[in-house]
Amino acid sequence: xxRLLVFGRTGQVARELARLAPEARYLGRDQADLTxxxxxxxxxxxxxxxxxxxxxxxxxxxxxxxxxxxxxxxxAAAPAAMAxxxxxxxxxxxxxxxxxxxxxxxxxxxxxxxxxxPLGVYGRTKLEGxxxxxxxxGQWAVLRTSWVFSAHGxxxxxxxxxxGAEREELxxxxxxxxxxxxxxxxxxxxxxxxxxxxxxxxxxxxxxxSGAPDTSWAGFARDIMLQAGLACRxxxxxxxxxxxxxxxxxxxxxxxxxxxxxxxxxxPDWRAGLAQVLLELNS
Numbered sequence: 145x146x147r148l149l150v151f152g153r154t155g156q157v158a159r160e161l162a163r164l165a166p167e168a169r170y171l172g173r174d175q176a177d178l179t180x181x182x183x184x185x186x187x188x189x190x191x192x193x194x195x196x197x198x199x200x201x202x203x204x205x206x207x208x209x210x211x212x213x214x215x216x217x218x219x220a221a222a223p224a225a226m227a228x229x230x231x232x233x234x235x236x237x238x239x240x241x242x243x244x245x246x247x248x249x250x251x252x253x254x255x256x257x258x259x260x261x262p263l264g265v266y267g268r269t270k271l272e273g274x275x276x277x278x279x280x281x282g283q284w285a286v287l288r289t290s291w292v293f294s295a296h297g298x299x300x301x302x303x304x305x306x307x308g309a310e311r312e313e314l315x316x317x318x319x320x321x322x323x324x325x326x327x328x329x330x331x332x333x334x335x336x337x338x339x340x341x342x343x344x345x346x347x348x349x350x351x352x353x354s355g356a357p358d359t360s361w362a363g364f365a366r367d368i369m370l371q372a373g374l375a376c377r378x379x380x381x382x383x384x385x386x387x388x389x390x391x392x393x394x395x396x397x398x399x400x401x402x403x404x405x406x407x408x409x410x411x412p413d414w415r416a417g418l419a420q421v422l423l424e425l426n427s
Contacts, residue, residue, distance in 0.1 A: 148338065149191050151176055151184065151226065152199035156294040157240060160331035161199060169193070176200075178218040181225035188229040195338045196230050198223055198239045199331075201270070205244070206389040208265040219269035224276030231282025236341035236348070238334050243290035243322060243354070245271040248393025251321070253358070255399040256288075256350045264390035274350065285337050286350045287330070290396045291364070293417075294327035295424040300361070304368045305425070308376035318362035318380035322396030323354030326417030333409050340407055351406070352398040355414030367415060371422055 148168035152158030162170055169191065176187050178200055188196060202208060202218040223239050230237035244267030245260045262268045274286050293301040307314055333353050341347045359367075365378045383392065403409045 147192065147194035149188065149193035149196045150199055151178070151197070154297070155199055155201075156292055156297050156299065156327035157330050157334070158199040159296045160294060160328045161197065161334065163328075164331055164335055178222040179214065181217065181221045184222050185225040185229040188226060188233065193235060195236045195342060196226060196238070197334050197338065198226055198237070199334070201240070202266070205264065205266045205392075208269070209389045212265045212269070215265050215269045216272065219266070220272035220276055223273040224280065227277040227280035227282065227284055230284070231280045234282070236338055237277070237282065237284045238337055238341070239273065239277055239284065239286050240330065240334070241274055241286050241288045242267065242270050243288060243393060243396040243398060245274065245288065246393055246396075248320075248395045250395055251397070252395075253397040253399035254352070254395070256352055256402055263393060266390060283341055283345055283348050285341065285348045287334065287337070288350065288352050288398065289325050289330055290322045290354045290398060291324040292327050292330065293324060293421065295421045296327070300324075300364065301368055301418065301421060302425075304365050305372055305374070308369050308372065308374040311376055313377045313379055314365065315379045315381045315385070316362040316365045317383050317386055318360045319382050320392055320394050320396065321358055321360050322393075323356055323358050323398060323411070324364050324414040324418075325353070325355040326412060326414060326421065328420070329355070329412040329417060333403070333407075336407055336409060347406070351403040352400045353403050353409065354398045354400060354411065355417060356411040358397045367418065371415075371418055
């Protein structure tokens with residue numbers, strides 16, 4: 145997609161975007177430092193772009209608890225500046241957000257209109273980013289997703305493969321539920337949304353997108369071991385048995401009906417996505 149500007153170059157979604165849209169311009173930290181929001185806005189103003197995707201974020205959930213100001217600059221202030229710049233130019237802006245904007249209560253999938261209630265710094269700063277984007281006006285879309293995995297970077301799949309090859313048993317949290325989402329499918333969804341938004345200026349808003357079927361981290365781990373042919377046994381544990389600096393939502397299920405209705409995008413089967421990631425890692 146020509147004249148597409150993407151913030152992010154080495155992250156999971158940015159890497160997949162580069163495969164699908166190699167002609168786009170990808171900005172790493174050396175070209176667009178998200179701790180300098182005005183610099184991000186300036187890049188947009190000077191780029192001559194026709195659309196912008198923000199695939200960069202402070203995603204270290206636990207570390208964010210000890211560096212809230214940094215997380216806020218990257219997750220809230222920078223996207224706000226991007227949204228203001230794209231609104232001024234009249235070009236579409238797509239921003240990737242997270243299930244962590246919710247409190248994780250209950251067991252029902254969360255819709256886009258459900259009340260938010262982040263449990264930690266990461267979720268709060270991502271929510272602040274969403275709110276700032278909406279306040280900027282213009283044509284924007286926020287894509288909330290969950291449990292992202294790919295063959296690149298640090299993620300649950302790669303951690304499980306490494307530990308599963310070393311150990312006979314792994315204890316994995318079984319009381320947190322959500323939809324694992326292949327980064328490749330997130331990238332494809334962003335591109336479909338950008339194209340549709342360029343065609344119809346009325347398109348936009350907040351949308352949910354995650355893989356199906358919903359599962360637990362322990363269930364996800366079992367599928368990883370099964371597909372990878374690893375004999376490692378997965379034992380269910382409670383979240384309380386694995387304390388972390390940041391609280392995780394217990395319920396990360398997302399209702400993805402709206403994105404299917406408005407863009408024709410169905411939830412991807414994460415098991416097929418996992419098979420593709422394993423093929424890539426083994427090739």
